[in-house]
Structures are given as structure tokens and as C-alpha cells.
Amino acid sequence: MSENLARHFLLREDVVFLNHGSYGACPRPVFEAYQRWQLELERQPVAFFDPARGATARMRDTRVALAAELGTDPDNIVGQTNATAALNLVARSLELKPGDQILTTDHEYSALEKTWAFIVRQTGAEVVTVEIPLPLVSEAEFTETVVAGFTDRTRVLYLSHITSPTALLFPIERAVAAARERGIYTVIDGAHTPGHLPLRLDALGADFYAGNCHKWLMSPKGSAFLYVRPELQKLIDPLVVSHGWTADNKVPGVTGPFGNTPFVDQLEMQGTRDPAAWLTVPAALAFRRDHDWAEVARRCQALAQETARRLAARTDLAPLSSPEFCAPQLVAMPIPDCDTLAVHRALMEKYSIEMPVFKWRNRAIARLSVQGYNSPAQMDLLLDALTELLDLEMKATLMA
Incomplete structure (x- = not known):
């Protein structure tokens, strides 16, 4: 092999x-495609970044290719540098207040534990951690353990799809559905999932899902995505306000400054950055098909x-x-x-x-x-x- x-x-x-x-x-072939994008950028940076000369279309091409792999519409995902950054967007956009609860497990990634600790300090909400019984041998026991943690103050269910420290595949589907039925936001850390497992985001039904492309999908470092269900995209505020933002970004049906949805434009267009890793995702998908x-x-x-x-x-x-x-x-x-x-x-x-x-x-x-x-x-x-x-x-x- x-x-x-x-x-x-x-x-x-x-x-x-x-x-x-x-x-x-x-x-190697994917890295070479990455370098070609970087070279094209350096040869004519003004043309490369100009939406009227193809910048918007190039970014969309990746979203179209990746969305087909992920089982969703291209307008439901937007490129990010990593899953941690994407999940920070979500955590800092949710309007939490003192007494609200964020339910999670004892298997989560340490960086995101710090993210939620920061949110707690900012909002007065609290993190409630349930202990997943080990060994994990039953979907029913997992779901029952998570659902038993719900209270009338639970506002967010935050779960890993594949856990980082314990490499467990959490059977999250019924837990996600149970949270949705109760009006609880579902935030899923899928850092290890794209390219590792078949993923159908619309069918999963999570409200927010972040995944890395640079891990098991094998694209260059700095390529990830954030998925948000269409009806909740208006909740997301960018961490950086730049040319892609519009004052009407919360109004249904409004188009963003560069012809996408406000959700996409405000997160894609945030000042000068090298998008080559994101643009190389289609090459990574092609490499996988070829092999x-x-x-x-x-x-x-x-x-x-x-x-x-x-x-x-x-x-x-x-x-x-x-x-x-x-x-x-x-x-x-x-x-x-x-x-x-x-x-x-x-x-x-x-x-x-x-x-x-x-x-x-x-x-x-x-x-x-x-x-x-x-x-x-x-x-x-x-x-x-x-x-x-x-x-x-x-x-x-x-x-x-």
C-alpha cells in the first residue's frame, strides 16, 4: 500500500x-497546484484579487466542488483557515446571556474548550460537561447520555464528530435531532471528518458544522470550511468587518457586495490574504478520485x-x-x-x-x-x- x-x-x-x-x-500534485495558484497571485496580484476579473468566481468554484462532496449547497459553506477559526465565528456570533448553558462532552479539543471558556467569561453563560461512558459501544447509550444533560437552560449543544484526543467516532445524528427538536443550537466540530468519512451535511441537520480540508482531505494547510443552515446564516457576524460586509446583511434575500449571499461575501472578503490553499481543494478532491x-x-x-x-x-x-x-x-x-x-x-x-x-x-x-x-x-x-x-x-x- x-x-x-x-x-x-x-x-x-x-x-x-x-x-x-x-x-x-x-x-505532491496537490502541492504543485497550490504553488501554481500562489505564482498566479504574485504575477498579477491586482487582477487576481479583482472580483470583476475572476476572484469571486474562483472562490465559488471551490465552494461548488466541496459542496458536492459534503452534500449541501455551495451557498451554505464558506472557506476558513481552520476549523478552530470557523467555530470561533459561531461561538462569538451566538447571543448568549447569563444562565444559558453550553452542553458538551469530556472528549473535546482543548483549543475549543478555551474558546467556550472565553465565551463564558464574555457572556456569563456556563459550560456543562457530560462524561461519555467508556468504552463507547452503544449509540443509544451515547445519545441518552447527551440528551440527559439537556435542561431548560441549554442553548447550545457542542460536539465533536470525531474526537481529537480519543479518536472516537461519535454517533451524533440522534443527539443533533433531539437538540433541534428542543430549539437548542447544534455546533459540530468536524475537524477530522472531511475526507475521513462520507459527510452529508444537509441530511445531518446540524445548525453549524466546521471541518478542515487540510487533514484527511489532504489539501494544503489553511483550508477549512464553515457550514451554516440557510435560515441561521443571518446570525453569523464576521470577526473582521471589511469590503464583503453590508449593512443589510441580516435582511432575507439581500445580495452581498460581490454577488454572493451576505453570509459568503462577509466571510470571504476580509482584506488581503492568500487564498491559494482554499483554491486547491478541487485538486485534492481530484487526487482522491484518481487514486x-x-x-x-x-x-x-x-x-x-x-x-x-x-x-x-x-x-x-x-x-x-x-x-x-x-x-x-x-x-x-x-x-x-x-x-x-x-x-x-x-x-x-x-x-x-x-x-x-x-x-x-x-x-x-x-x-x-x-x-x-x-x-x-x-x-x-x-x-x-x-x-x-x-x-x-x-x-x-x-x-x-
Whole structure:
């Protein structure tokens, strides 16, 4: 698998890169398309940024291509630099007041925990955290746990679709529907989802959804999107007010200054910035089609799950979920209690393995990403490295 696909990536050959989940990795043809956009910008920047000479159309071309992948209308999404920025837009646009509650789980991304802490300080609202039972083995138990946290003061349900620290695939559909029925805003962190799972945003029914394109979709860094249901787009205020804003942006049916909806124009046109990463998303989608990515992903999932099972056999530690609730190509593997920072450093210094090892809720975790450039031999090296560093006792069955 990886021997055929690794040549398409720019990763250093002297590093075993098992951390696609943090920042992704961009294939060479996609990166070359990125550089072509940057070169076109530098050759004639005035023409490149002029809406009348194609700037608006280029930005829309990406929205059209990405919307087809995401199962929504191009006017429901807008490009952002990353999912954190997109979710900050939402969090700071919602009119919360003292006593309002933001319901979330104990598996959320630390940067967004800080975002909501900031919102709490600004508004007087409060964050209520529910603890998801582990191992996650039941959609019904997950949904019941979330819904049990609703009160008459819950205004926002904030969930990850795929969790960052624990690599769990949260079955969010019924929880989202239950919140919508109660008039609770649903805000979904889908940073790891695009390109990792099939995603149909309109069918999901979330009010707000943010996703990265630079992770599993493999576009360049700085490409992400914000999705907002049409009837709620008037709620969103830009963090930067610039040429795309109009005083009538809250009025239904009004067109923005550059011919899009006010939602799109006020977030796309915010002063000078390099849009090359966003414009390269169609090239990333084409690369995936050209390489039968559904089959690549299937093989990566099988390799990730096999590696997790082999490590669990050595540690005697149970997984965090049953297979259907584990992210397909991303798995958080419990390891014996240890100095996780020291293990992380030793993996790189001794074995040239780039992979996060950290503490989460007093659990030691090694988080493995498997992408099309990885190989079974790299998984063997990882298992041997962890066995040595953690002083694991090899099971007789694994020695055979």
C-alpha cells in the first residue's frame, strides 16, 4: 500500500510519519497546484484579487466542488483557515446571556474548550460537561447520555464528530435531532471528518458544522470550511468587518457586495490574504478520485485496527470503543501509565517515529494515524518500539 502511494507525498523519508491526524500531509500534485495558484497571485496580484476579473468566481468554484462532496449547497459553506477559526465565528456570533448553558462532552479539543471558556467569561453563560461512558459501544447509550444533560437552560449543544484526543467516532445524528427538536443550537466540530468519512451535511441537520480540508482531505494547510443552515446564516457576524460586509446583511434575500449571499461575501472578503490553499481543494478532491481513495481508506482502516488489536494484546488494556465507534484511520491506543512526554521523545529520537503520546483524563494514550503512505512494516516498527519503551511482555501468540 504505502510503497505505491508514499512517492506521491512530500514527507521526509527518514521519518516514519504516523501523525496525519494533527496537520495532514499534502500530496505532491496537490502541492504543485497550490504553488501554481500562489505564482498566479504574485504575477498579477491586482487582477487576481479583482472580483470583476475572476476572484469571486474562483472562490465559488471551490465552494461548488466541496459542496458536492459534503452534500449541501455551495451557498451554505464558506472557506476558513481552520476549523478552530470557523467555530470561533459561531461561538462569538451566538447571543448568549447569563444562565444559558453550553452542553458538551469530556472528549473535546482543548483549543475549543478555551474558546467556550472565553465565551463564558464574555457572556456569563456556563459550560456543562457530560462524561461519555467508556468504552463507547452503544449509540443509544451515547445519545441518552447527551440528551440527559439537556435542561431548560441549554442553548447550545457542542460536539465533536470525531474526537481529537480519543479518536472516537461519535454517533451524533440522534443527539443533533433531539437538540433541534428542543430549539437548542447544534455546533459540530468536524475537524477530522472531511475526507475521513462520507459527510452529508444537509441530511445531518446540524445548525453549524466546521471541518478542515487540510487533514484527511489532504489539501494544503489553511483550508477549512464553515457550514451554516440557510435560515441561521443571518446570525453569523464576521470577526473582521471589511469590503464583503453590508449593512443589510441580516435582511432575507439581500445580495452581498460581490454577488454572493451576505453570509459568503462577509466571510470571504476580509482584506488581503492568500487564498491559494482554499483554491486547491478541487485538486485534492481530484487526487482522491484518481487514486481510488475509498479503497485506500479501507486498507488504511484495516491496518489501523489490526495495529491497535496487536498492541492491546501486548498491554492487556481494553480499547476505548468497539470498532464501529473508532475513527476509521485514527485510533487512540491505551498504553500503560508512563511518562508520555518521554515516550513521545524517544519514539522520534530512537526510532524516527512521529506520533503523539499524551495523557487524557489520567489515561496514557498513543494516537495512531494511518494514511495511504503508511505501510505494514511501519506498524511492525511502531509495535516493537512501544514494546521496548514500555517494557511490555510479548505474548506467546505474538511470538509465533
